[in-house]
Amino acid sequence: MPRPSRNEISRRQLLLAAPAALLAPAPETIPESVLVHEHVLVDFAGVEGDSRARYSLDDAFNAGLPRVQELKAFGCVRFLECTPNGLGRDPRLLRRLQDATGIEMWTNTGIYGAAKRAGVPKYAYQETAEQLAKRWIGEFRNGVEGMKPRFIKTAVNVFPFEPIDVKLLTAAAITSKETGLVICSHTNGGGPAAMAQLEILDKLNCPARRFVWVHAQSEKDHSYHERAAQAGAWTEFDGINEKSAAWHLECVRHMQSKDLLAQTLISQDSGWYRVGEPGGGRFNGFTYIYTGFLPQLDAPVRKALMVDNPRRAFSG
Numbered sequence: 001m002p003r004p005s006r007n008e009i010s011r012r013q014l015l016l017a018a019p020a021a022l023l024a025p026a027p028e029t030i031p032e033s034v035l036v037h038e039h040v041l042v043d044f045a046g047v048e049g050d051s052r053a054r055y056s057l058d059d060a061f062n063a064g065l066p067r068v069q070e071l072k073a074f075g076c077v078r079f080l081e082c083t084p085n086g087l088g089r090d091p092r093l094l095r096r097l098q099d100a101t102g103i104e105m106w107t108n109t110g111i112y113g114a115a116k117r118a119g120v121p122k123y124a125y126q127e128t129a130e131q132l133a134k135r136w137i138g139e140f141r142n143g144v145e146g147m148k149p150r151f152i153k154t155a156v157n158v159f160p161f162e163p164i165d166v167k168l169l170t171a172a173a174i175t176s177k178e179t180g181l182v183i184c185s186h187t188n189g190g191g192p193a194a195m196a197q198l199e200i201l202d203k204l205n206c207p208a209r210r211f212v213w214v215h216a217q218s219e220k221d222h223s224y225h226e227r228a229a230q231a232g233a234w235t236e237f238d239g240i241n242e243k244s245a246a247w248h249l250e251c252v253r254h255m256q257s258k259d260l261l262a263q264t265l266i267s268q269d270s271g272w273y274r275v276g277e278p279g280g281g282r283f284n285g286f287t288y289i290y291t292g293f294l295p296q297l298d299a300p301v302r303k304a305l306m307v308d309n310p311r312r313a314f315s316g
Contacts, residue, residue, distance in 0.1 A: 027291040030302055031075040034310035037184070037214065037238050037267035038286055040064045040081050040097065040105075043088035043275035046118025051088045051275055060273045061096050063280045067271070069101050074290040078104040080314070082184065084112035084153040086119030088275060091147035106150040106314075109136040109175070113168045114155035114186050120164065129167045133174035140179045151314060152176060152183045155214075156197065159189025169197055173206035182314055184212040184236075191224025198231055208232035212265065212313065215239070217247065222254045229255065229263035234313050236265040240293050249296060256301060265313060266293075266305050 041060050043051040068079065083089050085108075094105035111132065112119040124132060139149050154172045156165040172183045183206075187193050194213045201211055208231045216225055217237040225235045237251045248266065255264045268289050274281030294302045 027074065027287075028294040028302060029073070029075045030290070030294070030306045032077050033075045033306040034078040034080070034314075035071070035076060035267065035286060035289070036080050036265050036310050036313070037082050037236065037269050038079060039083050039269070039271035040068070041088050041090055041093060041273040041275065042083050042271070044115060044118055045276060046115070047086045047121045048118075049275075052090075055273070055275045055280070057090070057093060057096075059280060060090070060093055061100075063273045063283050064093070064097055064271075065100055067283060067285050068097050068103060068105075071103060071286055072101065074287060076103060076286075078106065078310070079286075080106045080108075080151065080310075082108065082153055082269075083272070084108060084110060084119055084155075085144075086121060087112060087115065089144075091145040095146055105147075107144065107147050108151050108153040108184070109139040109144070109149035109181070110152040110154045110172055110183075111168055112153055112155045112186065113165055114157045114188055117157060117164070120168075124168070125164060129170035129174060132167070132171035133178070136171065136175040137178050140175070140181065149181070152181050153186075154183060155186035155188070156193055157188055159193040159196065161193075161196065166200065169200055170204065173201050173204040176206055176210045177204075180210075180315065182210050182212060182234075184214050186214045187216075187218075190219040191221055191227075194219070194224060194228050194233075198228065198233060209234075212236050215269075217244070217251060222251070225251065225255060226258055226260060229258075229260040232263070234263055234265050234309075235260075236267065238267045238269040240266060240268045240289055241270075242288065242292060245293055245296075248293065252297065252301070252305070261301065261304055262309065262312075264305065265309055 098105040152172045154168045212234040216235045228235050240248045270284045
């Protein structure tokens with residue numbers, strides 16, 4: 001038997017000294033990848049908080065820039081910023097980040113009904129769904145501070161729904177039918193609330209393919225995930241981090257086992273500059289999905305989740 005080379009000896013020594021580090025999955029670079037649900041800035045003080053008076057645009061930009069910039073090394077080309085109007089949506093900030101990094105930053109239209117209604121303005125209770133939709137269609141056509149919304153962000157706060165939940169979803173459906181924009185609905189109430197929203201959309205003749213069930217990971221019964229995907233909707237498992245990775249992997253693998261991976265989206269729902277906290281608070285990064293989560297999946301699955309599905313879901 002030939003004697004081992006010095007390089008082979010060195011490698012064996014390293015394996016013995018630090019096997020966990022050497023055998024850990026390598027970070028994934030996925031060219032043309034898209035992050036479908038993240039945040040750069042949020043202000044949960046809501047519509048009564050006058051966000052813009054509560055933070056410096058320069059400070060928020062300086063906090064967000066390195067976090068967005070580091071995504072380029074992983075192949076990210078597009079970032080869907082899901083902060084809704086009323087909770088800190090700031091297209092000025094997104095345009096600056098886009099210009100500085102070269103990563104597309106997408107903003108949204110709509111009204112977010114969760115977070116104890118903090119982002120719901122008084123006029124939303126007074127106007128009809130048609131009147132609200134007219135506002136959102138106007139934003140789509142005319143842009144918001146130089147950016148064109150590329151999806152609708154809404155939310156249901158409780159289940160069974162209250163009238164404002166139904167109104168916001170109805171307005172979203174009207175807007176979607178007019179503009180083609182996808183509805184991303186933060187869903188409290190798990191699977192039953194997701195199914196109820198799909199029923200409402202069906203009665204309004206809004207295709208299920210234009211509905212994203214945001215926070216599907218909160219539902220532990222996989223049969224609901226299957227039903228949503230089989231109906232044509234998008235089942236989005238958000239909040240991926242080190243602590244949650246095992247559950248999120250189970251969700252993805254279950255969808256794959258049922259041949260429903262093509263209707264599956266994933267996100268970290270991470271970030272962000274936290275208005276009202278000293279220095280913007282703790283700004284979590286956006287790279288764990290590449291460094292810790294995706295390496296545990298096969299290459300075709302990674303591409304489907306990060307490249308193919310986002311483009312089909314959001315038509316771009």
